[in-house]
């Protein structure tokens with residue numbers, strides 16, 4: 321079994337054959353930087369100092385370029401060690417009050433927010449508590465240990481009932497079943513809080529928040545938390561959706577923009593429908609709208625982005641090219657689950 325050693329901390333662990341380095345690290349209790357776990361978002365990019373890694377089918381994942389791979393960078397959520405390796409990366413220590421828990425929960429209620437979006441309110445056991453930072457996500461644990469990730473849409477201050485906003489992504493997968501068969505009272509198991517996408521309250525900079533579709537959910541949690549604690553920093557929230565029907569909290573956000581000084585709400589529609597007109601807001605891709613407004617001043621902001629992988633990739637490349645310092649960009653990429661990606665790879669292979 322290959323041994324993986326982290327530099328500079330010297331922490332080490334072993335991985336099973338063809339097991340991604342990140343999976344082995346998480347199993348060993350080391351929380352290395354990561355987000356999508358699907359090879360897209362590049363949050364887990366790290367430099368391989370010695371030894372060699374490989375990817376499933378020998379193919380580079382979408383989130384890394386050939387030049388980066390040649391420079392010995394690797395995406396740890398996909399790469400597996402062929403021999404003992406040393407990797408330059410650091411464990412992210414969660415705040416002392418945040419502990420990852422594996423808990424049963426019950427659906428308290430469900431509320432249809434849009435045609436394909438459901439708010440699901442999860443009630444935890446009375447004696448249990450899930451402390452999290454606004455912006456983090458939970459995994460639903462399915463039979464066979466499969467996982468489906470969903471951001472927490474409620475704020476830490478909202479109490480013991482957690483809300484998630486679920487877009488129906490599949491017909492028969494977890495989200496399809498949730499829409500068709502689950503009801504108030506259904507039992508589920510979650511693990512969390514997970515991820516490093518949380519609001520950096522200690523930063524002095526104003527925040528640009530960019531959500532695509534249900535990517536609004538973790539930003540909602542951050543916003544609600546900031547409202548609760550009376551934070552006054554300037555915040556601009558851009559919410560991208562296809563049509564105005566998908567802006568399922570448009571009224572609440574418009575009201576917040578009226579009553580909370582320094583908060584701007586900018587909805588952006590990519591496919592305004594006939595019924596949307598006259599649409600007086602913005603149209604096009606949400607990240608493009610932000611760039612039009614802030615091309616010259618991005619370095620003065622912290623950027624929080626969550627939603628579809630394509631949106632996150634565009635932001636990672638274009639915003640940094642336009643002067644946003646990498647360390648001021650925080651994001652969660654709403655990617656396919658690891659077992660779904662593996663099944664898609666398998667199908668592709670069998671199609672040839």
Ligand SMILES: Cc1cc2nc3c(=O)[nH]c(=O)nc-3n(C[C@H](O)[C@H](O)[C@H](O)COP(=O)(O)OP(=O)(O)OC[C@H]3O[C@@H](n4cnc5c(N)ncnc54)[C@H](O)[C@@H]3O)c2cc1C
Pocket residue numbers: 355356357457467468469470471472484485486487488489490491492493494495496515534535537538652653654655656657660
């Ligand atoms: C960190 C993180 C946070 C997330 N937070 C949220 C959230 O708050 N709300 C939310 O709605 N989603 C969120 N997602 C995405 C969500 O996890 C997937 O949509 C979900 O795993 C789909 O599960 P499924 O079993 O229904 O589909 P699967 O059975 O896994 O897939 C079946 C088919 O559905 C489609 N599909 C599956 N996943 C996606 C996807 N991500 N994008 C496009 N098509 C897909 C594909 O056609 C796929 O072949 C998040 C993802 C990550 C990684």
